[in-house]
Amino acid sequence: MPGESACAGNHPQTSAEPSSYDLLNAMRSARSEQSATAGTRAPAPAVAVTQNTYSKAPPERVQATPAPAAAPSAAPMRPFSQAVQAHLHISGFDPRAAGGRQTLKMELRGMTAQAAPQLTLRLRSELIPRGAVQHDVARTTRGDWRPVFVDFSSRNKEHGQYQIDVELQSHRDGAIVQKWVCTFVILVPRRDATLTEIHQIFLSTHKNVRVMADDASIARVTGGDGCNLDITARNAGIAHVDLSAPQGKVDMGFTTIAWDEELIEVDIPRSSDQHPHRSQAACIVNAAPESGAQRQLRLFALDECVLGRFELVDPESDVLLSHFSADGQDNNGLTRRLSGRHAIIRRGQSGFEIEDVSRYGLLLDGAWPGKHKPVPLRPGMRIELSASIRNIVVLGVTAILPHGVILHRLDQGAQAECFFLLQPETRPTLPHDAGHAAPQAAALPLLFHRHGGFWHLDPTSDRETALAPTTALASLAGLGRHHRLASEPYPECWIIRTDGAGLRDDVGAALTV
Template sequence: MKKCSNAQHPHCTHWVMPGNQACEGGHAQADSSSYALLSAMRTTRSGLPVTTLGDVHTGPAAPSTTTPIAPVAPVSPNGYARPLQRAQAERPQLHISGFDPRAAGGRQTLKMELRGMPEASAPQLALAVQSELIPHGAARQQFVRAVGGDWRPVFVEFSSRDREHGQYQISIEVLSQHAGQAPRKWVCTFVILVPRLDATLTEIHRIFLSTHKNVRVMADDASIARVSASGGDSLDIDVTARNAGIAHLDLNAPAGKVDLGFSTIAWDEDLIEIDMPAAGAVHPHASCAASLVNAAPEAGAQRQIRLFAVEECVFGRFELVDPEAHALLTHYSADGQDTNGLTRRLSGRHAIIRRAGAGFEIEDVSRYGILLDGVWPGKHKPTALRLGMRIELTASIKGVAVLQVSAIMPHGVILHRIDQGASAECYYVLAPDTHPGFPVKTFAAAPHAAALPLLFHGAGGFWHLDQLTGKETALAPTVSLEKLSRVPRHSRFASDAYPEHWIIRTAGGDVSEAYRASSGHAYHAQTA
């Protein structure tokens, strides 16, 4: 038996049984003789002749002795072998390069490249980086797919100035979000060494090699020499690293172009997919309108948090039968809710809130008009919503229904009533099938809206997102809301925006389903 000789896993300690083509860890084995290693570097295509060790090439002269060998990497359509690491990557990996542990106390730049990502990924992937070394503790960038299908690399800067020596974690999160696709997330965590200012290069390299795996290194006297080669018709290579130096030679480029890098170290980190959606996964309780009902609201809280996820959310007059709007408004007086009286001064379709660019806008479509901060915007003239904007319905009579924009999120807006119905209801108007992303970008919100849970719509239903952990919980009538962050106590999820009007009795004692069907939601009829 012998130990693993896979060049991609130089620190593997598994044994290889006689005759086996892989070690106990599953790493493929190859002939480790010097002849085979030289042959692998001197060939580019399958079946090309390879010179024996006794031959020396100074030009294109034919070799005197040839031996056919198997290809070492798949050949790309242009005739050049694919990158060795990319060809062998059977799972998503993050290739990190440009790290120099000798630059203690100074600025460094890490180059990050994606390899092995699924073809069905979004054309742009969000990259979130967290570490004590990074300014403000976090950074966000994007991987963009090039025309050829490869991912453009990103560069992350950090500094170890005034940092205590030791190992620092860097957490990586890659998020794929695209319209019509379920979001996917990959994570990995690696360690960066910040050495002492008086540390010797030998100590630095020894610590680095003991903490990083999958680094192809030939070290002699505390030096590092790395060769990555898969191209060229004839190669005569002599790479030397002495006196704790680092040599990096990469011949994985088209003929006539050689990429040389010095004084840096590179390695691969496996990207682990979390929260991977199952094939054909759907929300357990699909709905485009719902509500959170608080059985015992505290002071300042609302009894109903009404949720809407439509392209254009219509606000209009409350009607028991055949309503024309999604959000049904009524007038509230000191005596409570009044479904007649001043409520009749609201149009069936009074105002529309829709997404517009990076924000949201409101449009007056009524007979009676609306006032935005006391000014009539004009009919059919969309106006961008802003935090704190006061929306009065109608323009002719004061106090019929008054709303205020209390939060503008990346994926929706929150509206609170600031009239006599302030404790009765508030509204979430969300873009359908839109994820706010994680970590969630900072958005403008009033204090009473910032205390509400972060909700979004996806896969046909409503979800709760924990802003600290990123955990997503599908909302359904059977789901307990007690442990969800920022959800008021004594709350339950109702599969209708107006659950108090599920049962509508007619003069004959039957249950009318006209209101439910016209709202476009799924209801369950009940009989007496």
């Protein structure tokens, strides 16, 4: 027992250094004595009495461990809670439930007070549905952290050990500023495995084993020498470990298995404030589109994105729309019935919204919303330009992301183009959730805008890649070897915008007349 020099059988034990708990008690005793004397005399050296009241050892074998008194000029002792290394306490795992549904309880402990009040916990494993899951870990008003519960099933899984990779992220302004990682192993036993075999295999995979018996009041260890076990029992149950059983077998009994995994903080490579290719409008060109794929993925990063008529010279809008017939794109004819500034899409207080600013009107799900009346966008909404003549341009809202909107054409131009309308300088904090997007949008890459340029975000590894005309896109999720980035949103033609200085193209570079 703590503080004793002999075990219950009177076998001498090696003396150990005073624990943090003993030092903390000694510090509190010293402060109490110092406050009682009120400075009239020097405080006596504090002594941490570690003798157990219920010890069976002779009194002469119990040694008191003196704690050194701190000098008045010494630095204040750091609180014990701050000395605890950040770690995940994992509980609720029962390897006996082979082939069934299980729930892991993960509690964040020892995190510094300087950490953000909400962290992102990401887990990757073959046991987890779809291979990955993400949760938000929030700090409570008491200063601790709300636990996270992760469900998984080992049904139809081969028996053996399965690795679970954990990544804890702290975000600021949409960017990862701190990251902690750890990895632990889950044992999926055979269906016919005995409880003893399961426990022996579990012990062989962990150097430090903590045996937890919740609702227990008896914790007992029998036999053995030099074992690194932590036995805890609370409230009337029994936790029992017998290390002296015959034939080398280990007899263990407890309700669940729980252990701690230390979180290791890793360095975050700081991206440069200068993007290699700064732009607010660009295009990803697919040289060999497959069935259902678009040839042009047009990218825009603007606070307000104006949709309007296609014009080669001095267009009034950002997204240039043309009518597509069975013969292809027609920049005349019905295209002329679109206004130069037909509609505006922006981010409002309740999300992304669209506003009609045209002469000819637009239809949202078949109804005219009225001019200058913003209407919130929703997934699946059908946008028709215009209201007077049907089917000139028909767009569908295929995805509404935390940082942007994806529009697909629902007319004859469906294979020609789609549009990414992104918030400038905004990085998504959540992975690309295909469950809230149409199938054609879920197959697209996850893109965002930051540091003046466009980026690709891998939803599995969280790896960011700056997009530039020289970037190889073949290895990026959602892209292939036939994709390339163009500097202009309409690389198939030359859009000219004039201003007081002369001519310039749509990315703002000055040209010589």
